[in-house]
Amino acid sequence: MTVQDVRAFNRFYTGVIGALDHGRHLYAPYTLTEARVLYELAQAPHRDVADLRSLLHLDAGYLSRILNKFEGAGLIERGPSQSDPRRRRVQLTARGREAAALLDARARDTVAALLDTVAPAERPRLAEAMRTIRDVLGAESARSAEVVLREPRAGDLGWIVQRNAALYAGEHGWNADYEGLVARIVADFAEDHDPHLERVWIAEQAGRAVGCVMCVRDEAPGTARLRLLLVEPEARGHGVGDRLVRAVIDFARAVGYRELVLWTNDVLSGARRIYQRHGFVLVAEKPHRSFGKDLVGQDWRLDLRDPGA
Structure with missing residues (x-):
C-alpha cells in the first residue's frame, strides 16, 4: 500500500x-x-x-x-x-x-x-472491510486507552436505555418495543435491587462509557441472570465484552449463586461467541416475533459450581 x-x-x-x-x-x-x-x-x-x-x-x-x-x-x-x-x-x-x-x-x-x-448480499463484505480498516488504523489508540469497569453514576442507567435502543435499532432494525423492554429492566433495578446480590457495570474508556452489563436475581432459587450486555461498535474486538461477562461470572460465583442464565437472540452472533467462550451452554431456543422482527430466542446457562467455568 x-x-x-x-x-x-x-x-x-x-x-x-x-x-x-x-x-x-x-x-x-x-x-x-x-x-x-x-x-x-x-x-x-x-x-x-x-x-x-x-x-x-x-x-x-x-x-x-x-x-x-x-x-x-x-x-x-x-x-x-x-x-x-x-x-x-x-x-x-x-x-x-x-x-x-x-x-x-x-x-x-x-x-x-x-x-x-448496496446489494444485500454485498453488505456483509462491506461491513467486514470497514471493520478491518477501523481495527488496523485504530489498533494503537485502542490499546493505549485503558478500559476500566466501574459502578454506574448518576445518568448512567439512562445511558444504558438510550444506547441499547439506538444501537439495536441501527444494527438490527428493532423498534421501540425493545427500548420499552430495556427501560423496564433498568427501572426495576433502579427502584428495587439488593446491592449485595445484584450489580451493574459500566465499561469506560478515555472518560466515555463504551459498554455495560447487569447481574440480577432470577426467579429460580440460587440463580442469577446476566442482562443487557452492550459494547459500543468502536470498542468491539478489544476484549471489552469478555471483561464485562467475566465480571458478572466472578461476582455471581463470589456471592453464592449456583448458576447464571441469560436470554438472547440468534442474530446477536458476537455476543453468543462471548458467552460460549466463557462456558455458557445453549439449553433451549424458540422462534418468536418481537421488536418488529422474526427472531429466534435462546436460553443459555452456566453452572457456577463447575470450577472450570
Whole structure:
C-alpha cells in the first residue's frame, strides 16, 4: 500500500458522502467539527472538557470557542467536574439534546441512503472491510486507552436505555418495543435491587462509557441472570465484552449463586461467541416475533459450581 492508495480511497469516500449530502444540510447550521462535539456530548450524561478534547484531538482554544458558542445558544451547561473539582464538566441541555438528535437522524438517513445502493448480499463484505480498516488504523489508540469497569453514576442507567435502543435499532432494525423492554429492566433495578446480590457495570474508556452489563436475581432459587450486555461498535474486538461477562461470572460465583442464565437472540452472533467462550451452554431456543422482527430466542446457562467455568 502507498500514500497514493490512501489518498485515492479518501477522495472516493469523500465524493460518495458529498454526493449523498447534495443539499449541504447534513451538519447545518454547524460545522463538521461542531457536529462531532455535539455527537460526543450526546453519548454520555456529561463529559469533562479535558476528556472531550482528548477524545476528539482538538486544540484547547478551538474547543473552548465551540463550547462558548454552544453555551450562548443554550445547547450546553458547564460546571465543575464530579470526579475532580479542578476540571470542568459539560453536558447538553434539552435544546442541545434536540439539536444532537436532529443531526443524528440526518446522519442515519444519509447512511441508509448509501446502504440502499448496496446489494444485500454485498453488505456483509462491506461491513467486514470497514471493520478491518477501523481495527488496523485504530489498533494503537485502542490499546493505549485503558478500559476500566466501574459502578454506574448518576445518568448512567439512562445511558444504558438510550444506547441499547439506538444501537439495536441501527444494527438490527428493532423498534421501540425493545427500548420499552430495556427501560423496564433498568427501572426495576433502579427502584428495587439488593446491592449485595445484584450489580451493574459500566465499561469506560478515555472518560466515555463504551459498554455495560447487569447481574440480577432470577426467579429460580440460587440463580442469577446476566442482562443487557452492550459494547459500543468502536470498542468491539478489544476484549471489552469478555471483561464485562467475566465480571458478572466472578461476582455471581463470589456471592453464592449456583448458576447464571441469560436470554438472547440468534442474530446477536458476537455476543453468543462471548458467552460460549466463557462456558455458557445453549439449553433451549424458540422462534418468536418481537421488536418488529422474526427472531429466534435462546436460553443459555452456566453452572457456577463447575470450577472450570
